[in-house]
Amino acid sequence: MxxxxxxxxxxxxxxxxxxxxxxxxxxxxxxxxxxxxxLVTNVKLADLYxxxxxxxxxxxxxxxxxxILPDGEAHKNWESLNLIYDAMLTHRCxxxxxxLALGGGVIGDLAGFAAATFQRGVPFIQIPTTLLSQVDSxxxxxxxxxxxxxxxxxxxxxxxxxxxxxTDTLKTxxxxxxxxxxxxxxxxxxxxxxPFLEWLETNMDGLLAKDGELLAYxxxxxxxxxxxxxxxxEYETARDGGRALLNLGHTFGHAIETGLGYGVCLHGEAVAIxxxxxxxxxxxxxxxxxxxxxxxxxxxxxxxxxxxxxxxGAVRYLELMSxxxxxxxxxxxxxxxxxxxxxxxxxxxxxNQVVAAIESCCRA
Amino acid sequence: MxxxxxxxxxxxxxxxxxxxxxxxxxxxxxxxxxxxxxLVTNVKLADLYxxxxxxxxxxxxxxxxxxILPDGEAHKNWESLNLIYDAMLTHRCxxxxxxLALGGGVIGDLAGFAAATFQRGVPFIQIPTTLLSQVDSxxxxxxxxxxxxxxxxxxxxxxxxxxxxxTDTLKTxxxxxxxxxxxxxxxxxxxxxxPFLEWLETNMDGLLAKDGELLAYxxxxxxxxxxxxxxxxEYETARDGGRALLNLGHTFGHAIETGLGYGVCLHGEAVAIxxxxxxxxxxxxxxxxxxxxxxxxxxxxxxxxxxxxxxxGAVRYLELMSxxxxxxxxxxxxxxxxxxxxxxxxxxxxxNQVVAAIESCCRA
Numbered sequence: 204m205x206x207x208x209x210x211x212x213x214x215x216x217x218x219x220x221x222x223x224x225x226x227x228x229x230x231x232x233x234x235x236x237x238x239x240x241x242l243v244t245n246v247k248l249a250d251l252y253x254x255x256x257x258x259x260x261x262x263x264x265x266x267x268x269x270x271i272l273p274d275g276e277a278h279k280n281w282e283s284l285n286l287i288y289d290a291m292l293t294h295r296c297x298x299x300x301x302x303l304a305l306g307g308g309v310i311g312d313l314a315g316f317a318a319a320t321f322q323r324g325v326p327f328i329q330i331p332t333t334l335l336s337q338v339d340s341x342x343x344x345x346x347x348x349x350x351x352x353x354x355x356x357x358x359x360x361x362x363x364x365x366x367x368x369x370t371d372t373l374k375t376x377x378x379x380x381x382x383x384x385x386x387x388x389x390x391x392x393x394x395x396x397x398p399f400l401e402w403l404e405t406n407m408d409g410l411l412a413k414d415g416e417l418l419a420y421x422x423x424x425x426x427x428x429x430x431x432x433x434x435x436x437e438y439e440t441a442r443d444g445g446r447a448l449l450n451l452g453h454t455f456g457h458a459i460e461t462g463l464g465y466g467v468c469l470h471g472e473a474v475a476i477x478x479x480x481x482x483x484x485x486x487x488x489x490x491x492x493x494x495x496x497x498x499x500x501x502x503x504x505x506x507x508x509x510x511x512x513x514x515x516g517a518v519r520y521l522e523l524m525s526x527x528x529x530x531x532x533x534x535x536x537x538x539x540x541x542x543x544x545x546x547x548x549x550x551x552x553x554x555n556q557v558v559a560a561i562e563s564c565c566r567a
Numbered sequence: 568m569x570x571x572x573x574x575x576x577x578x579x580x581x582x583x584x585x586x587x588x589x590x591x592x593x594x595x596x597x598x599x600x601x602x603x604x605x606l607v608t609n610v611k612l613a614d615l616y617x618x619x620x621x622x623x624x625x626x627x628x629x630x631x632x633x634x635i636l637p638d639g640e641a642h643k644n645w646e647s648l649n650l651i652y653d654a655m656l657t658h659r660c661x662x663x664x665x666x667l668a669l670g671g672g673v674i675g676d677l678a679g680f681a682a683a684t685f686q687r688g689v690p691f692i693q694i695p696t697t698l699l700s701q702v703d704s705x706x707x708x709x710x711x712x713x714x715x716x717x718x719x720x721x722x723x724x725x726x727x728x729x730x731x732x733x734t735d736t737l738k739t740x741x742x743x744x745x746x747x748x749x750x751x752x753x754x755x756x757x758x759x760x761x762p763f764l765e766w767l768e769t770n771m772d773g774l775l776a777k778d779g780e781l782l783a784y785x786x787x788x789x790x791x792x793x794x795x796x797x798x799x800x801e802y803e804t805a806r807d808g809g810r811a812l813l814n815l816g817h818t819f820g821h822a823i824e825t826g827l828g829y830g831v832c833l834h835g836e837a838v839a840i841x842x843x844x845x846x847x848x849x850x851x852x853x854x855x856x857x858x859x860x861x862x863x864x865x866x867x868x869x870x871x872x873x874x875x876x877x878x879x880g881a882v883r884y885l886e887l888m889s890x891x892x893x894x895x896x897x898x899x900x901x902x903x904x905x906x907x908x909x910x911x912x913x914x915x916x917x918x919n920q921v922v923a924a925i926e927s928c929c930r931a
Binding site for chain 1: 645649652653656657659680683684685686687688709711714716717719720721722723724802803889890
């Protein structure tokens with residue numbers, strides 16, 4: 204088992220990565236305030252893992268309220284959130300009850316926001332079951348739901364007490380979702396870890412073949428990168444850089460996701476396309492060479508990720524991007540690459556170059 | 568103008584109390600992150616004060632999105648919260664936009680929760696316009712909405728950047744709401760400030776006559792008491808005492824409010840009845856004399872507050888009280904009086920004595 208720590212003073216917490224962690228109650232039990240858990244998951248994951256986890260916890264005397272939500276990003280909304288609140292209140296969960304998220308990013312974000320807001324906050328534990336959530340959304344305390352006007356518009360920062368990444372859950376992960384997770388993994392290399400980017404170029408085939416050791420290393424190294432960034436800028440308040448750098452490709456990506464309607468394109472797929480758009484723009488600003496942009500595009504392609512965006516038209520892209528949370532006082536701040544392995548936030552890209560970068564990724 | 572400080576490290580903020588503060592933009596302006604404000608109020612207060620406040624802010628270049636909600640506790644729910652989110656997104660409010668609450672506790676709690684959760688948190692300013700909210704809900708960072716199963720079940724801790732209590736707004740306050748505010752003021756005397764309790768006994772008639780100087784002093788002293796308690800226990804995590812002591816009468820009171828249906832009984836009225844119930848129980852535990860309970864009952868009566876609860880039946884009271892947020896691991900923790908001016912939390916009151924205390928306040 205690999206073990207990392209996210210250092211956030213009294214909100215610090217461990218990330219545990221390894222095989223067969225789901226049934227090891229010794230890892231979860233010491234993190235509970237009382238022996239009561241609201242276990243939030245979706246219909247698909249409930250079939251696969253709920254029994255294993257629930258049995259293990261019940262055996263050590265933990266009372267469980269299972270809350271099984273419909274599957275998919277389309278359900279990351281008020282209605283699902285209220286299903287959680289209703290179930291918790293009906294089953295008399297209280298301030299000592301821990302909310303446990305068993306699932307991918309949608310479940311983690313929803314359950315985390317419920318934990319942040321149920322009776323003004325209860326303990327929260329993440330058990331991410333997708334590669335994407337293991338390397339990204341389960342770490343760092345961002346929780347929330349979507350609004351018809353944009354993704355993650357409503358939410359809170361709420362740190363978990365523990366993140367438990369059981370790599371066994373990746374065995375049942377569809378290939379498309381594995382690739383979506385690889386998009387965020389590649390992102391860490393691009394923004395701050397060139398040696399890791401090179402490691403990924405060397406080991407991409409093994410990762411796609413779900414080699415357990417390679418996956419565990421990639422998860423650990425990704426979480427290490429994320430933990431360092433989060434520790435330095437917990438609430439994304441740094442004026443330049445900081446946590447915002449984790450959003451490479453995300454402003455373009457959110458526009459793609461919203462423009463297509465939630466759920467058409469996976470988040471990781473949108474991030475892949477968005478990262479190539481950011482790279483194209485970085486090249487236009489003179490920061491990357493054409494060869495480096497090709498290298499980025501080619502790594503995403505090797506991970507079976509799309510690198511061309513939907514033809515929404517540049518005007519629609521700009522409009523959707525202007526709703527992004529990173530807009531402050533009307534200015535669009537983009538995460539771009541100053542060089543391979545070094546991201547910066549930038550608010551001064553000329554609009555015609557932004558348009559050109561988008562269009563270079565929306566060819567026929 | 569009176570000025571107090573709530574000491575919460577980097578979340579510290581000032582409370583300003585005085586006449587004519589509403590149009591003094593010099594007080595609000597330095598607290599804004601950008602010159603954008605979402606101004607949340609209700610229909611009644613919009614008529615009275617919106618123009619004054621909005622004109623003053625617009626004159627110094629602040630862009631305002633007014634959000635006018637229906638009046639009353641019945642609207643402290645999802646629907647109103649979504650009206651705020653929708654308006655903020657429609658008008659492109661961003662992370663630099665401050666949410667400003669102009670109103671009583673309902674508006675403050677709603678707008679505060681919107682601020683806590685809009686794009687994972689934006690700056691918040693409280694301009695409380697009722698005595699109750701000036702001495703209680705605007706200070707301390709509790710925000711939230713009601714759920715059909717109980718009051719304030721969904722919410723967050725979110726500290727304001729500034730509390731501006733303009734005592735001029737009390738001139739239009741109905742007598743019944745003035746009394747409701749006095750209930751929480753009396754509470755501070757009961758739980759931790761015996762000299763203030765005695766001052767209130769001396770000056771109750773002047774307060775009811777809306778003497779400006781007396782009211783300003785009562786607000787300042789109440790806020791001072793609350794600020795001290797909040798500073799020592801920001802997130803209500805103290806195992807004994809701490810912030811929970813502010814809830815004298817509230818567990819009984821919430822049962823009364825929920826049992827009657829939101830809005831029938833004012834919160835302060837429910838707190839007055841609940842405090843007498845808590846005093847009756849304290850007497851049964853041997854902590855207060857009958858004369859002291861009479862003294863408490865009589866002060867609430869002099870403030871034109873009810874001291875007898877609705878006849879819901881003891882079983883219903885207990886059932887409603889068991890939904891209280893202060894229930895942890897199934898145990899009901901009540902705030903009681905060890906002596907006049909000294910509250911404690913207590914989880915061991917025998918149920919028959921709790922019932923007797925309730926019934927002693929529900930006579931024909």
